[in-house]
Amino acid sequence: MATMVDVARSAGVSVATVSHVLNDTRPVRPATRQAVLDAIDELGYTPNTLARSLVTSRTRSIGLAVSAISNPYFTEILQGVEAGALERGYSLLIADPHDEPEHExxxxxxxxxxxxxxxIVAPSATPHDLIGYLARHDVPTVILDRLVDGGLAPGFTFDQVCAENIEPVxxxxxHLAELGHKRIGLVAGLPGLSTTSERISGYRHGLAYAGLAYDERLVVPGNSEAAAAERATDALLSLPAPPTALVTANNAMTIGALRAMRERGLSVPGDLALCCFDDFSWADLFSPRLTAISQPSKDIGTQAVRLLLDRLDHPGRTARTVRLPSDFVHRTSCGCPEKGSDS
Structure with missing residues (x-):
């Protein structure tokens, strides 16, 4: 079995240089790094992770706790976390807390x-026990997607990363107001989440900018999942003066809203214009194609890894909250014609 000494001898470098390449503990010239990596491949060298962890007090592993891993948005975040971790030689241990505080x-x-x-944690709407545990044990932590108030654990430092929410909504x-809509409904997310409150805030800012009055009856909780969003949309459509346009606050709720419209035999955008927060890979396969906000989900995941590893290297630095921009993807569910159409 090849050893680190064998790798060093084959690459013509010191054992310390091999260690720096493996552990990313000091910059190594690209040509030298490549020589070490080639020697590792040629010799079939496998680092002893257990021995390394005993020396460095690190296991080179990251815990990821994210609810609704089956959600395409969080699946893409997971891909970003995995890519960022593997790039730096870290493994992942993944768990789904199911948005239940005690289980979390x-x-x-x-x-x-x-x-x-x-x-790296995407917390529930009531993360008090979670943050308390992390603070008591001083676990280096990055909060993902759903921001939390630093006052939950005074003195405990954690970094946070998410997408912009207010301006995109x-x-x-x-956009819907510019198309002539005056009654615009919102199917909002799970109460207590920062994403929910920020997207409601964006909705209200949009109404104010367009000179439209806020009507609380047009905002209904879809609880960030399809079944509740279907019920919420049905309630909106049952109003004496229902909305003529709808904004859904995540991809699962978009599906629920579309089901409710289908049950009523309504068409989009003929009977109801629709815009959604969260683009997903098959949003342009719907008829009509969905106008949506696209979050940089993979970038959120890789940025979370960078923040965490930087925290491990510099435990005393000031906490950072990073917000990444989202994109407006203009399609046809809002009522606009296809690009290039003469209609």
């Missing part, structure tokens, strides 16, 4: 007991 804390405790170097609302 247990999941994080189990990941911590597996001696992960740090944690404002743009959806103002």
């Amino acid at each position: 804390r247990k999941i994080v405790q189990l990941l911590h007991e597996r001696r992960v170097d740090g944690m 404002k743009r959806l609302v103002t």
Whole structure:
């Protein structure tokens, strides 16, 4: 079995240089790094991760606790986290807390007991126990997607990364208003989440910008999932003066809203214009194609890894909150014709 000494001898470098390449502990010239990597491949060298963790007090593993992993948005975030982790030689331990606060804390405790170097967490709407556990055990942590108030654990430092929410939703609302809609409904997410409150704020900003009055009856909770969004949309459509346009606040709720419209025999955008927050890979396969806000989900995942590894290297630095821009994807569910159409 090849050893680190064998790799160093084959690459013509010191054992320390091989260690720096493997552990990314010091910059190494590109040509030298490549020589080491070629020697590793040629000799079939496999680093002893357990021995390395005993020396460095690190396991080179990251715990990821994200609910609704089956959601395409979080699946893409997972891809970004995995890519960022593998690039730096880290493995992932993944768990789904199911948005249940008690289960969430247990999941994080189990990941911590597996001696992960740090944690990336998308918290529930009431993350008090979660943040309390992380703070008591001083676990290096990055909060993902759903921001939390630093006051939950005074003195505990955690970084956060998410997409912009307010301005993108404002743009959806103002776009619908420019098309002549005066009653624009919102199917909002799970109460208590920062994403929910920020997207409601964006909705209100959009109405104000367009000179439209806010009507609380046009905002209904879809609880960030399809079945509740279907019921919420049905309630909106049952109003004496129903909306003529609708904004859905995530991709699962878009599906629920479309089901409710189908049950009523309504067409989009003929009977009801639709814009949604969260683009997904098959949004342009619907008829009509969905006008949507596209979040940089993979970039959110890779940025979370960068923040966590930087925290491990610089534990005393000031906490950072990183917001990444989202894109407006203009299609036809809003009522606009296809690009290039003469209609």
